[in-house]
């Protein structure tokens with residue numbers, strides 16, 4: 001469960017970016033986060049990953065109050081929350097396998113577990129036979145799949161994505177968003193920020209709409 005209770009966020013020297021957000025996204029639920037550029041979508045996702053702190057209010061994720069989460073517990077928390085970015089932030093001089101394995105190595109996962117987990121994650125995104133290729137030899141959609149494999153290799157409870165199809169053509173966008181829906185069907189809580197009106201209409205998923213820092217959500221989410 002993700003729960004925002006009267007959450008407000010402002011950056012130093014700026015007026016409020018998010019205002020009194022109230023939201024309950026149940027465990028295993030999926031929603032799209034929509035709204036115009038600058039509405040605060042990325043900021044809301046950054047609060048969930050503890051890249052930014054809440055200014056006022058309470059944010060609970062899977063029973064954890066993020067305001068009181070100790071710095072030393074942040075890495076363990078982040079393993080419970082996978083994140084996919086628009087520009088996938090891959091290491092271009094490392095192959096597909098290494099890009100995904102690195103996150104397990106950094107987390108101190110025993111080396112004998114790493115190979116099977118990386119292979120399983122890459123299988124899930126349809127890249128099980130591309131392990132030794134460099135990102136530059138993959139299409140944009142395939143690179144995004146590597147980013148998704150990296151986000152799910154810890155089998156997170158929650159998967160967040162910030163404009164994951166921003167650079168992709170419509171067919172590839174469909175594939176990527178269908179992949180997120182598959183993870184949701186397997187029990188992962190999924191929140192995807194997008195301003196792609198076509199996807200919003202096609203997926204028929206609940207839309208949480210941000211406008212000038214205010215959230216407009218269907219009744220069951222508030």
Ligand SMILES: Nc1ncnc2c1ncn2[C@@H]1O[C@H](COP(=O)(O)OP(=O)(O)OP(=O)(O)O)[C@@H](O)[C@H]1O
Nearest residue numbers: 011012014017035036037038039040041042043044
């Ligand atoms: N680190 C920061 N410091 C100060 N202001 C910021 C910071 N990050 C974002 N902002 C401001 O907060 C507002 C919301 O930005 P945010 O990136 O959350 O919006 P968004 O809805 O994700 O936009 P886009 O769709 O263009 O990515 C913007 O006015 C932005 O300039």
